[in-house]
Amino acid sequence: MTAHSATLALDEAVRARLNEGEDVLHLGFGEAGLPVAPELIEVLADAGRHNGYGPVAGAPQARAAAAGWFTRRGLATEPEQILFAPGSKPLLFALLAAVEGDVVLPCPAWVSYAAQSALLGRRVIWVPVSSEAGGVPDPERLTQALRRSSSSGARPGVLILTVPDNPTGTVAPPEQVEAVCAIADRHGLAVISDEIYSELCHRGAAPSPARYLPERTVVTTGLSKSLALGGWRIGYARTPLGGWGRRVHEELIGVASEIWSSLAAPMQAVADHVLGDPPEITARIAASRRLHARVATAVHARLTAAGALCRPPQAGFYLYPDFARRCEFLRSQGILTGTDLAATLLDRYGVATLPGRAFGEPDTALTLRLATSLLYGTTRRECERALAVEEPENLPWIAASLTRLGDAVEAVVGAHHRS
Amino acid sequence: MTAHSATLALDEAVRARLNEGEDVLHLGFGEAGLPVAPELIEVLADAGRHNGYGPVAGAPQARAAAAGWFTRRGLATEPEQILFAPGSKPLLFALLAAVEGDVVLPCPAWVSYAAQSALLGRRVIWVPVSSEAGGVPDPERLTQALRRSSSSGARPGVLILTVPDNPTGTVAPPEQVEAVCAIADRHGLAVISDEIYSELCHRGAAPSPARYLPERTVVTTGLSKSLALGGWRIGYARTPLGGWGRRVHEELIGVASEIWSSLAAPMQAVADHVLGDPPEITARIAASRRLHARVATAVHARLTAAGALCRPPQAGFYLYPDFARRCEFLRSQGILTGTDLAATLLDRYGVATLPGRAFGEPDTALTLRLATSLLYGTTRRECERALAVEEPENLPWIAASLTRLGDAVEAVVGAHHRS
Structure with missing residues (x-):
């Protein structure tokens, strides 16, 4: 039996919940979360023959x-x-x-x-x-x-x-x-x-x-x-x-x-x-790269503040925190595995992530994979704005997601705000 | 070792010869041989986002x-x-x-x-x-x-x-x-x-x-x-x-x-x-169907005239003639297999087909598969004209291909014009 790919399966499950009006913070899927560069729509249209x-x-x-x-x-x-x-x-x-x-x-x-x-x-x-x-x-x-x-x-x-x-x-x-x-x-x-x-x-x-x-x-x-x-x-x-x-x-x-x-x-x-590396494409990729780096770095700060061990982000839009240091508190809450941890975040706080098990780790590892790329906005306008500004992490819709995510993680792993 | 698909491999070989200026009649590939319906180019363009x-x-x-x-x-x-x-x-x-x-x-x-x-x-x-x-x-x-x-x-x-x-x-x-x-x-x-x-x-x-x-x-x-x-x-x-x-x-x-x-x-x-079966699409498919039927039927007549056993075409744009009845003449020419037969047609007459072997038959079968869909024209205009007329087989460029094909097959299998 070949199971539905874990990332694609979670994406479909989350989108179904979103379509039913649930408020899910989607960090479970490696989609780059940005609109198509406008010129590429024209290239595709021209290639129709x-x-x-x-x-x-x-x-x-x-x-x-x-x-x-x-x-x-x-x-x-x-x-x-x-x-x-x-x-x-x-x-x-x-x-x-x-x-x-x-x-x-x-x-x-x-x-x-x-x-x-x-x-x-x-x-x-x-x-x-x-x-x-x-x-x-x-x-x-x-x-x-x-x-x-x-x-x-x-x-x-x-x-x-x-x-x-x-x-x-x-x-x-x-x-x-x-x-x-x-x-x-x-x-x-x-x-x-x-x-x-x-x-x-x-x-x-x-x-x-x-x-x-x-x-x-x-x-x-x-x-x-x-x-x-x-x-x-x-x-x-x-x-x-x-x-x-x-x-x-x-x-x-x-x-x-x-x-x-x-x-x-x-x-x-x-x-x-x-x-062919035309300048508009190079610029688009540069803007995307910068956005991914800023938001991943902001999420990294929240994860480490909540007690996670997490390699600092260097590329793309992923983070892979390990909550082993919070294992005693987690065990006291009945959270024994990465799967438990991901399920608790999703069920109690509407935060979708994938456990390390999906990536080959034993489920005893208290690891998660977070994709930070679906935080940029829910409309084309919001995403283009996120691409354009200096400090995208301070745009209200992104800042709100960062706060929500940080709060959810802190609550689940039993970390406390230290101002 | 997985070999390059026989049909795709032949198509690439034929197109390389055509690009070098060789005059090949391409009956070796199951491409439908028609331009994109114009409205579909618009649908694709609209879907770019x-x-x-x-x-x-x-x-x-x-x-x-x-x-x-x-x-x-x-x-x-x-x-x-x-x-x-x-x-x-x-x-x-x-x-x-x-x-x-x-x-x-x-x-x-x-x-x-x-x-x-x-x-x-x-x-x-x-x-x-x-x-x-x-x-x-x-x-x-x-x-x-x-x-x-x-x-x-x-x-x-x-x-x-x-x-x-x-x-x-x-x-x-x-x-x-x-x-x-x-x-x-x-x-x-x-x-x-x-x-x-x-x-x-x-x-x-x-x-x-x-x-x-x-x-x-x-x-x-x-x-x-x-x-x-x-x-x-x-x-x-x-x-x-x-x-x-x-x-x-x-x-x-x-x-x-x-x-x-x-x-x-x-x-x-x-x-x-x-x-959704919009009327323009239904009409386009009906015109294509008619064109495929007329040209395949015309090719069928030429193949049977050359002595082939060949099931009359009922769908799509393929014919599968069997030249077993011409085996003695073919043997006298050193043509012992379907592969020999296809090679002779291609090398001597520039007519590209595939032998039955590619479709699972023993190579001793003197069978060929002909795709008739690449005879409709070499420009968008010729193809659209072929779609539009009553008797596409009489358009000069199609009629010329039919004659060339019939003559090549007759020559290779040793059939003679009667009438």
Whole structure:
């Protein structure tokens, strides 16, 4: 039985409650929470006459645009290395199908890696991340896990990294990415680097594993997060040069041709436009990045004030607080697991989050994932205003949500206001 | 190794030759060969502001529209029975993942069923179709095959039917569909009914297996063929009412949520519009249907004149001639297989077709699949004219292609003009 993806399932449940007039503060879903950039609506409208299936990997122009996009970001890329898909999720699935072996995941990790592995009959080997940043296994524990797994009959073949990370909202430091790539290299693992948040690093650029293990790293990304286009389903992958990369690319084309044929042609036109980095798009992404950083940072302050251990946000719009320090109070309230904690926040305070369990942690972990991107407003006008102002966290509708969230968390975990 | 889908691979190869200035008559690809209906470009443009992921199964409005669409065609349907996807291909894959057991296919069958089964590690049990129509196994041979397979250790669990059929361009008669559904029922098989050509029956309506095995038939379809929207990737499925149907629907949602999330929101708006059966859309489909019928019929006449056995076209834009009667001449030319035959047509006469082997037949079968839909013109104006006139087969550009095709086939198979 394949369960409904935890994030999508929670989103549907919350929206149903909102539609029935319930007042839910939605921190459970990784939607970027912003309107479409107006010019992209025009690009889509202009692309309406494109109705052919086209090549599986994508139209030559769109592939060239994506190659240029990677190249300008320091990863020299040829159009032949690019493959488009209806989202990066199908690309990740097709990649897992294309690459052999069991799947090594950082813990916590985005909900779908393990579910896709299970669909393909692969074992998952979970390796905890460091206290510094998520998305990349702690190097020492990775070595131990690989040693253990080979003696237990598992056949680790591929390591998925998330740089920047969902669920922790952090960016693994370059030396950690480098160390993990070296271990992957020694053990003959392929690396799939999910970089869908790469444009949303609050400062600087994320260190792509493709720099450290160039010949065996496949990068996946898309426009869902940087331009809030989740509902347009535009993803693309970059396979490496060389024999291994070419074989993976061929296999990817095969799998793609049998599962989804191609990315919708009008969406390829959108990708072609965006990936040329026109100034309006660059500005839009910069404004979004700034908004995500300000609001995530404001939520972080409230979480730590309530006693959570929480890595400071460095990218995207996620926080991953751990309330282990409040475990005694929580136990006294009958809250023994992350699931209990999320359920209490939702049922008593209308605050929707996901427990760490959804991301591979044991349910005894008192962790939550909060997506802060649905706090920007409920109308297009509010969201555009949030994008435009210096201090979006002080806009009344955002400030009210921050207060509500802080109060709810403090009440549930038994923290007290200290002025 | 998953090979590039035969139809998509040939399309890319042919388009590359065309781009290099070669003059290829493209009968190798099942694209509907017509421009987008102008009003749909407007619908897409108006839907540009929709950027949320939305529910996995589709937006409530689009699901209601699809339910109404089925209901008006005689299959009473609730919105809860509908699931949208980026094309019907991912739906077929997800359905195969959702339903257990080995896969029974008519032979010949569309290229992707067997490839998807292989990706999921399922065996395929091929059962020949009758000489009357394709898409549905011959009932007697189905019974024999199921008896044999259970004694050989296969575990048949699902039967895929194609009504109307690709590759034969025929519609199985109701009594044959009924007989096959009764056999499926006796053997506890689920039925997946691929009905993507249902709007393109040249006369009357196709008999859906969902009428004969209502509680265990899932119907898949989409807008790729009826409205020439292959490149917009809009598919939808109808799961049955009842316990089995609900379980399959849940499982489908699970698989969909982990592989593609949802159909792009602007494309759901297009589906919502089309599936309301507005008069302009109904008229557009009727004109397309008529054009497909006239040109396929004209090609059929040329193929039989060249000595082929070929079922008369009844739906869509396909023909599946068998040149077994010309085998002696073909052998004298070194043409021993369907692959040889297709290669000779392409290399000597620039006529692109696919051999029966791509559809599950042994390569000794001297069969070809011809898609006649890319003969309508090379410009939007030519295609719109073909849609509008009484006798499109007499438009100079279509008549020239018909002559070229007929001459090429006659030359290769050694038939002589009589008259």
